[in-house]
Amino acid sequence: MDGKDYSEIDKVKEYRQLLVQLGRNTDHIAFKELKHICEVKKARAEKMKDPIDLFEYLEELGEISANKVDYLIDVLKKLDRIADAELVKQFQSKFGGGEEQYYNGSLKGQDVITQKTVTQVEADDDACIDSDLNAAFEFLKEQLGRKWRELARAQGLSQVDIHSIEDANPRDLKEQSYQALLLWQKKQKTNATIPNLEKDLRKRQFNQMANDIASRKYISA
Numbered sequence: 001m002d003g004k005d006y007s008e009i010d011k012v013k014e015y016r017q018l019l020v021q022l023g024r025n026t027d028h029i030a031f032k033e034l035k036h037i038c039e040v041k042k043a044r045a046e047k048m049k050d051p052i053d054l055f056e057y058l059e060e061l062g063e064i065s066a067n068k069v070d071y072l073i074d075v076l077k078k079l080d081r082i083a084d085a086e087l088v089k090q091f092q093s094k095f096g097g098g099e100e101q102y103y104n105g106s107l108k109g110q111d112v113i114t115q116k117t118v119t120q121v122e123a124d125d126d127a128c129i130d131s132d133l134n135a136a137f138e139f140l141k142e143q144l145g146r147k148w149r150e151l152a153r154a155q156g157l158s159q160v161d162i163h164s165i166e167d168a169n170p171r172d173l174k175e176q177s178y179q180a181l182l183l184w185q186k187k188q189k190t191n192a193t194i195p196n197l198e199k200d201l202r203k204r205q206f207n208q209m210a211n212d213i214a215s216r217k218y219i220s221a
Helices: 008-024 028-037 042-047 051-061 070-078 082-095 118-128 131-141 145-154 159-168 173-191 194-203 207-214
Strands: none
Touching (some): 008 051, 008 159, 028 051, 131 194, 131 207, 145 173, 145 194, 159 173, 173 194, 194 207
């Protein structure tokens, strides 16, 4: 750490800016080299349009996050991209490591919860969440898989919200899904209802899940 106090939102914001800068520094040939050294499978590599897609893939695997950049430094060094590796090291030096924390909010001034671990947030939410909604959330976390991000966007969660959930719960799609639903419930308060949840599912054409929620299938799941 450089001695200054930074919030988690500062950290994640600068981390995202860092990835964007690394993407700009990556030409077509360098992009191919990155995918190769990261051992991306051919089918997935062909779907990647730019370096940001690759970085998001590495985040899904849990290789990198705002709290975990050593892998990125190693990859850049192997490609002799010393200047870019130094950019990542400067970020690491500025923010350090430490316990992953969870926050709620966007960069536009929404309420921010800092210095809370994911476990603490879960405990707080479990104390107040409607039991019917909680049953629906438990059901949906088993169904959504990677689609949880689409639902989160339909529910009004920001990209910062989504990335913070991913960073706090690497390689755990079920927990990411559940935390996103909890965050929606926290933001919507009294508007977080089963009918509104069903509507949001239909916005993304998740009609089977919407039907299951409408018929309260989650009660017997």
